[in-house]
Amino acid sequence: xxxxxxxxxxxxxxxxxxxxxxxxxxxxxxxxxxxxxxxxxxxxxxxxxxxxxxxxxxxxxxxxxxxxxxxxxxxxxxxxxxxxxxxxxxxxxxxxxxxxxxxxxxxxxxxxxxxxxxxxxxxxxxxxxxxxxxxxxxxxxxxxxxxxxxxxxxxxxxxxxxxxxxxxxxxxxxxxxxxxxxxxxxxxxxxxxxxxxxxxxxxxxxxxxxxxxxxxxxxxxxxxxxxxxxxxxxxxxxxxxxxxxxxxxxxxxxxxxxxxxxxxxxxxxxxxxxxxxxxxxxxxxxxxxxxxxxxxxxxxxxxxxxxxxxxxxxxxxxxxxxxxxxxxxxxxxxxxxxxxxxxxxxxxxxxxxxxxxxxxxxxxxxxxx
Amino acid sequence: xxxxxxxxxxxxxxxxxxxxxxxxxxxxxxxxxxxxxxxxxxxxxxxxxxxxxxxxxxxxxxxxxxxxxxxxxxxxxxxxxxxxxxxxxxxxxxxxxxxxxxxxxxxxxxxxxxxxxxxxxxxxxxxxxxxxxxxxxxxxxxxxxxxxxxxxxxxxxxxxxxxxxxxxxxxxxxxxxxxxxxxxxxxxxxxxxxxxxxxxxxxxxxxxxxxxxxxxxxxxxxxxxxxxxxxxxxxxxxxxxxxxxxxxxxxxxxxxxxxxxxxxxxxxxxxxxxxxxxxxxxxxxxxxxxxxxxxxxxxxxxxxxxxxxxxxxxxxxxxxxxxxxxxxxxxx
Numbered sequence: 001x002x003x004x005x006x007x008x009x010x011x012x013x014x015x016x017x018x019x020x021x022x023x024x025x026x027x028x029x030x031x032x033x034x035x036x037x038x039x040x041x042x043x044x045x046x047x048x049x050x051x052x053x054x055x056x057x058x059x060x061x062x063x064x065x066x067x068x069x070x071x072x073x074x075x076x077x078x079x080x081x082x083x084x085x086x087x088x089x090x091x092x093x094x095x096x097x098x099x100x101x102x103x104x105x106x107x108x109x110x111x112x113x114x115x116x117x118x119x120x121x122x123x124x125x126x127x128x129x130x131x132x133x134x135x136x137x138x139x140x141x142x143x144x145x146x147x148x149x150x151x152x153x154x155x156x157x158x159x160x161x162x163x164x165x166x167x168x169x170x171x172x173x174x175x176x177x178x179x180x181x182x183x184x185x186x187x188x189x190x191x192x193x194x195x196x197x198x199x200x201x202x203x204x205x206x207x208x209x210x211x212x213x214x215x216x217x218x219x220x221x222x223x224x225x226x227x228x229x230x231x232x233x234x235x236x237x238x239x240x241x242x243x244x245x246x247x248x249x250x251x252x253x254x255x256x257x258x259x260x261x262x263x264x265x266x267x268x269x270x271x272x273x274x275x276x277x278x279x280x281x282x283x284x285x286x287x288x289x290x291x292x293x294x295x296x297x298x299x300x301x302x303x304x305x306x307x308x309x310x311x312x313x314x315x316x317x318x319x320x321x322x323x324x325x326x327x328x329x330x331x332x333x334x335x336x337x338x339x340x341x342x343x344x345x346x347x348x349x350x351x352x353x354x355x356x357x358x359x360x361x362x363x364x365x366x367x368x369x
Numbered sequence: 370x371x372x373x374x375x376x377x378x379x380x381x382x383x384x385x386x387x388x389x390x391x392x393x394x395x396x397x398x399x400x401x402x403x404x405x406x407x408x409x410x411x412x413x414x415x416x417x418x419x420x421x422x423x424x425x426x427x428x429x430x431x432x433x434x435x436x437x438x439x440x441x442x443x444x445x446x447x448x449x450x451x452x453x454x455x456x457x458x459x460x461x462x463x464x465x466x467x468x469x470x471x472x473x474x475x476x477x478x479x480x481x482x483x484x485x486x487x488x489x490x491x492x493x494x495x496x497x498x499x500x501x502x503x504x505x506x507x508x509x510x511x512x513x514x515x516x517x518x519x520x521x522x523x524x525x526x527x528x529x530x531x532x533x534x535x536x537x538x539x540x541x542x543x544x545x546x547x548x549x550x551x552x553x554x555x556x557x558x559x560x561x562x563x564x565x566x567x568x569x570x571x572x573x574x575x576x577x578x579x580x581x582x583x584x585x586x587x588x589x590x591x592x593x594x595x596x597x598x599x600x601x602x603x604x605x606x607x608x609x610x611x612x613x614x615x616x617x618x619x620x621x622x623x624x625x626x627x628x629x630x631x632x633x634x635x636x637x638x639x640x641x642x643x644x645x646x647x648x649x650x651x652x653x654x655x656x657x658x659x660x661x662x663x664x665x666x667x668x669x670x671x672x673x674x675x676x677x678x679x680x681x682x683x684x685x686x687x688x689x690x691x692x693x694x695x696x697x698x699x700x701x
Binding site: 048051052053072073074078079080082083084086088089090091099100103104147151 | 589591592594595596597598599600601605609610613614
């Protein structure tokens, strides 16, 4: 096991385009790092660079305090699980798992012991003599993980390992990966484009876009305090609501003006007054998550601003019913209790929990409050 | 009758089921699956063409015509080779021999004159074997390694190298004759079987590289990445991971190269003479050597002898040929 630090890493292709523009990430020994972002953001490239499969144009990558820039993949003490599993098609499961050990000239008795231990841990003992072509996607996924586990490396690298599985299996394997991490206390770098995987698995998340780390922090921190509009929209499902609004001062309160068909209200914001005061009279983007706009029963807190809104659409999800209303001509999603939700066309009292609301600059999309 | 009708309805599933198992094995759908369920007459073997429509009849007629067109020359060659000379002169070209005689075959193999020598085709047959086997083996192995490098190991100029190799496929035989003759002379292997092997290896490697490159390009990169992380080097990855799944493309390559090299005439006639001639050149000499009567039966037998090895290769490996050619088309 080892810590990983990535310092000011750039990746520039021969034609001059920068894929990664100064990546700085550091995690401690035993942490679970998630690289998440839309496709083309450079997360897989970064993972390949950690693995040694891609060259580093500039900057340093340290594994366990040792600079690995010039080491070949096999000398970096890493193991990787691929999206397509990349099992060797002509070999049985046993041979797949032992291949890396054989090449490293591990004694045969030790190889056998390791294969059996890993197979038992992943419950694939009955598959050991099958070939990859004779197994289901979930089984192949387990074998791919077994191959990585057998090597007992200092860092595990996962490249979207669950994206080829069906939805149910994906949730199961997600839990297993988390369980494995808790048991082995291994350092893991995990690439995904699925924000739910990112939130559920990670100790630390690096949200990436356009070759830049937009935000690096713990899942809850990123959820509650997004650094900019992109991070706020990417993390969380359903996504945060972004309502264009004007900042208005009424007496000592500063708030945002929100209107719908029934009229306008000013939602007073409990944030730092000196900061808010700079934006009085200006247009901002008011960001508020669906669960922060709800019915009175779910809110169960007194003194929050209430607004009667006209319902456009409702989407029952089971535990919650999503109510869509139109505020400042923007579609807004609210998460309410199923029995409290009204019908489309009716009006409903919605409680705004503005304590966690955030404000963004409409031009730079940066977080301002 | 009832049973057979029931079978037709069930059959489609069993036909499709054969697709599972190895992913590289193409699906074979049994013919009952193609028939409409419940067409009872289809099951009775002796009722021909139950769903005969005008369109289908035309298709069958066209197919039959094509089959006859392609099989007729072989039929004429075979029958003629077993006829006596009198029989040939007296009868119709399409008629069967009046008495089946193997004499022409013996003469073609061991006694017919090819120029001044009169030892038949046997020596030249072995010449061709000695030329074809090493040339096929070397060019196929070179092609496999080249294809592996070009598809899996990108280096500066690898695309340019591949393009140049591709161009090699389009160079006509005639263009390389003179420079090749010079090179063979300099190497001191002009007019030898070794020289011919070299010529065919040089000329064939462009094709075999293309075959293997197109096959390996369909193998996911991640396989090589995984092996590199596992610690495997260049040759280990090739020998232990890629070679074991390369069966179909090897068959394609070997059939292609065997046919090309065995059937080649131009290189054989230019770069080998006398004792080292391949069978194609000998066949030409045999047919063109006229001492008195033209022995059509011996010519025919000699021609079939010259064609037998390629026929044999097709029969043994032919069914893998189409499979391998299309292997790259569908992602395995």
